[in-house]
Amino acid sequence: xxxxxxxxxxxxxxxxxxxxxxxxxxxxxxxxxxxxxxxxxxxxxxxxxxxxxxxxxxxxxxxxxxxxxxxxxxxxxxxxxxxxxxxxxxxxxxxxxxxxxxxxxxxxxxxxxxxxxxxxxxxxxxxxxxxxxxxxxxxxxxxxxxxxxxxxxxxxxxxxxxxxxxxxxxxxxxxxxxxxxxxxxxxxxxxxxxxxxxxxxxxxxxxxxxxxxxxxxxxxxxxxxxxxxxxxxxxxxxxxxxxxxxxxxxxxxxxxxxxxxxxxxxxxxxxxxxxxxxxx
Numbered sequence: 368x369x370x371x372x373x374x375x376x377x378x379x380x381x382x383x384x385x386x387x388x389x390x391x392x393x394x395x396x397x398x399x400x401x402x403x404x405x406x407x408x409x410x411x412x413x414x415x416x417x418x419x420x421x422x423x424x425x426x427x428x429x430x431x432x433x434x435x436x437x438x439x440x441x442x443x444x445x446x447x448x449x450x451x452x453x454x455x456x457x458x459x460x461x462x463x464x465x466x467x468x469x470x471x472x473x474x475x476x477x478x479x480x481x482x483x484x485x486x487x488x489x490x491x492x493x494x495x496x497x498x499x500x501x502x503x504x505x506x507x508x509x510x511x512x513x514x515x516x517x518x519x520x521x522x523x524x525x526x527x528x529x530x531x532x533x534x535x536x537x538x539x540x541x542x543x544x545x546x547x548x549x550x551x552x553x554x555x556x557x558x559x560x561x562x563x564x565x566x567x568x569x570x571x572x573x574x575x576x577x578x579x580x581x582x583x584x585x586x587x588x589x590x591x592x593x594x595x596x597x598x599x600x601x602x603x604x605x606x607x608x609x610x611x612x613x614x615x616x617x618x619x620x621x622x623x624x625x626x627x628x629x630x631x632x633x634x635x636x637x638x639x640x641x642x643x644x645x646x647x
Contacts, residue, residue, distance in 0.1 A: 373506050375386055375493050379537030382408065382598055383397065386411045386601065387558075389417055392420065407430070409421065413441070438469040439471075441454055441471065442473055444647070448494045465572065468502065474510060475516045476488050477641070477642070479642050492509075496525055507526065510531070510533070512528075512640065514544045514638065529552050530553065535586060536566060538562065555596045557597065560591050560598035560600055560635060561634075565633065572586060585613065586612055586619070589617065589618075
């Protein structure tokens with residue numbers, strides 16, 4: 368599988384497998400299938416409540432650890448320095464690993480709640496920097512940071528984030544943030560590349576997908592790749608796990624890419640990291 372290289376020369380597989388909403392033994396079974404089918408980037412988070420089951424899957428695949436790329440995330444209640452360090456090692460223990468390939472801040476502190484959101488983000492980031500310099504994690508990054516939130520973080524950061532994981536799909540391109548990340552060599556990962564399934568019945572997407580003999584899901588995943596974004600599709604259906612990685616035998620032409628890039632907002636989760644109060 369193709370791999371992309373971070374600014375600190377770590378290779379990341381160009382497509383990953385998301386584990387949000389995968390629970391209990393189902394999570395272990397589905398992740399094991401995904402790895403065996405070629406998904407070597409596995410994305411999880413403490414907030415998903417499935418780290419131990421993902422760890423069970425990782426322990427039983429027979430794939431060399433060095434061939435896997437495992438991402439964990441720091442939850443919002445653990446942003447204080449010491450809490451962040453402890454949360455990381457708890458994640459490591461749950462996943463039965465000796466190191467992570469990537470560790471991300473799950474959400475920025477919300478200005479809608481915290482007047483000192485800059486300081487909160489900076490403190491959490493300093494903990495991730497410590498884990499990185501200690502060699503416990505190969506890359507560090509953030510999720511859901513907009514351009515100006517990244518700019519504020521960089522004022523105190525010693526290490527540039529390697530990754531920003533954002534909601535990204537046709538109709539939700541976050542152009543300003545994505546352009547900033549590309550300019551600064553921050554790799555973009557896409558959560559909800561299928562718009563949480565909302566895109567699968569959009570007639571215009573169905574029309575374009577049919578042109579290539581592919582499904583809408585395959586079209587959206589390929590569109591991410593051609594925009595230099597790593598998609599993280601998630602499904603518990605075996606056939607769709609197979610389908611979602613079968614996207615290397617076609618290329619979306621320039622006209623269709625342009626039309627997809629210009630699509631109006633569809634499938635948006637509505638989770639604005641500047642305004643959100645749900646997660647803190």
